[in-house]
Amino acid sequence: MSAVPLASDTARAIHAEHPAIDLHADTLMWSRWIGYDLHKAHEPPLPFAALGGHVDLPRMREGGMGAQFFGLVSLPLADRPRGMARTVHEQIDALERQMAHRPGALRLVRKAAEIEACRAEGAMGALLGIEGAHALEGSLDNVTTFARRGVRYIGLLHFSSNEAGYPAYGRGRRDGDGLTGWGFELVERCESEGVLVDLAHINKRGFLDACSIAKKPPIVSHTGVLGAFEHWRNIDDEQLRAVADRGGVVGVIFCPQFVGGDGLEPVVQHLKHIVDVVGEDAPALGSDWDGFIVPTRPLKDPRGLPLLTDALLEAGFSRAAVGKILRGNVMRVLDEA
Ligand SMILES: [Zn+2]
Numbered sequence: 001m002s003a004v005p006l007a008s009d010t011a012r013a014i015h016a017e018h019p020a021i022d023l024h025a026d027t028l029m030w031s032r033w034i035g036y037d038l039h040k041a042h043e044p045p046l047p048f049a050a051l052g053g054h055v056d057l058p059r060m061r062e063g064g065m066g067a068q069f070f071g072l073v074s075l076p077l078a079d080r081p082r083g084m085a086r087t088v089h090e091q092i093d094a095l096e097r098q099m100a101h102r103p104g105a106l107r108l109v110r111k112a113a114e115i116e117a118c119r120a121e122g123a124m125g126a127l128l129g130i131e132g133a134h135a136l137e138g139s140l141d142n143v144t145t146f147a148r149r150g151v152r153y154i155g156l157l158h159f160s161s162n163e164a165g166y167p168a169y170g171r172g173r174r175d176g177d178g179l180t181g182w183g184f185e186l187v188e189r190c191e192s193e194g195v196l197v198d199l200a201h202i203n204k205r206g207f208l209d210a211c212s213i214a215k216k217p218p219i220v221s222h223t224g225v226l227g228a229f230e231h232w233r234n235i236d237d238e239q240l241r242a243v244a245d246r247g248g249v250v251g252v253i254f255c256p257q258f259v260g261g262d263g264l265e266p267v268v269q270h271l272k273h274i275v276d277v278v279g280e281d282a283p284a285l286g287s288d289w290d291g292f293i294v295p296t297r298p299l300k301d302p303r304g305l306p307l308l309t310d311a312l313l314e315a316g317f318s319r320a321a322v323g324k325i326l327r328g329n330v331m332r333v334l335d336e337a
Pocket of ligand 1: 200291
């Protein structure tokens with residue numbers, strides 16, 4: 001493995017106290033496709049290259065992580081896609097196979113208390129989130145089905161319009177339209193099942209619609225913020241306030257194109273903007289590792305997280321604020337949902 005720059009003892013101590021939880025990595029997509037092994041340390045070779053192969057248990061441990069939300073991806077390439085729910089089930093199957101392969105190392109968790117139990121027992125927590133409501137194939141009962149399998153958030157949109165609404169970018173984009181009637185029902189169903197509503201990838205109208213009826217904290221699992229860098233993928237201050245007003249969290253993405261440059265500094269700036277606008281109870285980590293992005297170099301895999309912690313301390317974040325960003329804010333939201 002290539003050398004990783006050393007983080008400070010202070011950063012290591014903060015991670016020991018607050019093992020990090022990341023809100024979005026698409027690793028199980030690779031497990032389903034090519035049998036990517038979460039238990040093994042990887043150094044991504046070509047042609048797999050930088051687009052995937054970022055997350056595995058050895059590097060999560062090295063990076064001071066406690067749990068990872070795995071995004072469950074299904075790409076609707078046709079107008080009437082088929083087999084989207086099955087694709088999601090197969091990614092959960094892949095996780096279950098890997099958990100069975102080394103019992104105790106990786107554990108499917110739903111609640112904050114279960115993540116704490118993982119820490120006590122030396123296990124890594126795996127949480128599940130679906131990326132795009134097209135995977136429900138128009139059935140609200142699929143929310144219940146997936147919740148029973150451990151899914152803790154559902155992203156309403158991905159890169160194409162679906163029964164719930166319209167994407168910020170992608171096929172079927174319609175900026176003037178918000179959530180559909182079914183989309184509103186979906187938000188209610190998620191909340192009644194204890195599933196968090198994820199507003200990454202949805203257009204602004206739909207985003208604000210979902211917040212307007214949310215009774216539980218919504219999340220944005222992986223995003224940048226427009227106040228730090230102008231990009232279609234990022235959300236503005238009105239959206240930040242809408243999420244924070246309802247007690248939600250916003251995970252900052254590690255993709256240089258969206259945050260406005262390579263290195264730790266842009267990621268710090270996005271976290272800082274969130275704190276400046278809505279306070280320190282909202283920011284979180286939303287790497288998008290393994291999601292067809294080339295992550296910013298110092299955060300090319302979980303081993304870089306303590307370096308981000310050092311960069312946050314240098315930028316003036318308090319230890320308490322860093323603890324909330326790494327872990328505390330996500331733990332709170334898991335409890336409240
Ligand atoms: Zn995404």
